[in-house]
Amino acid sequence: MPVIHTHVSTPLTAENREHLKTAYGKAITAVPGKSEGWLMCPFESDMPIYFGGDDSQPAAYVEVNVFGSSVPKSAWEKLTHAIMAALNSELEIPEDRIYIRYTATTDWGWNGGNF
Numbered sequence: 001m002p003v004i005h006t007h008v009s010t011p012l013t014a015e016n017r018e019h020l021k022t023a024y025g026k027a028i029t030a031v032p033g034k035s036e037g038w039l040m041c042p043f044e045s046d047m048p049i050y051f052g053g054d055d056s057q058p059a060a061y062v063e064v065n066v067f068g069s070s071v072p073k074s075a076w077e078k079l080t081h082a083i084m085a086a087l088n089s090e091l092e093i094p095e096d097r098i099y100i101r102y103t104a105t106t107d108w109g110w111n112g113g114n115f
């Protein structure tokens with residue numbers, strides 16, 4: 001049950017969301033055992049995001065959470081490349097104005113209980 005939670009300073013159309021969630025669905029397969037079938041993608045748009053004290057250019061903050069205890073650093077590297085490429089091509093957000101935070105946890109609730 002992965003989550004890729006996207007916060008962007010730009011507007012997001014339904015088409016933008018569709019393209020991004022499709023890119024994320026492919027990207028998440030870089031993490032062993034994960035697939036689009038369990039992927040949740042919340043999107044938050046039009047957010048004020050300051051980077052280096054400046055909010056005059058587009059920026060994004062993305063949180064990636066997966067159920068598990070250890071993920072190879074190479075998988076996170078692949079995700080960074082894919083997520084940043086998608087945000088850059090879809091929304092023209094410069095890669096040097098994107099932060100991505102990764103977390104793996106075994107404390108995860110779903111369907112009335114915890115895994």
Ligand SMILES: O=C(O)c1cc2cc(O)c(O)cc2[nH]1
Nearest residue numbers: 001002033034035038067115
């Ligand atoms: O995507 C995962 O991390 C994931 C999905 C899923 C479904 C399930 O029924 C499990 O027992 C574990 C699990 N992990």
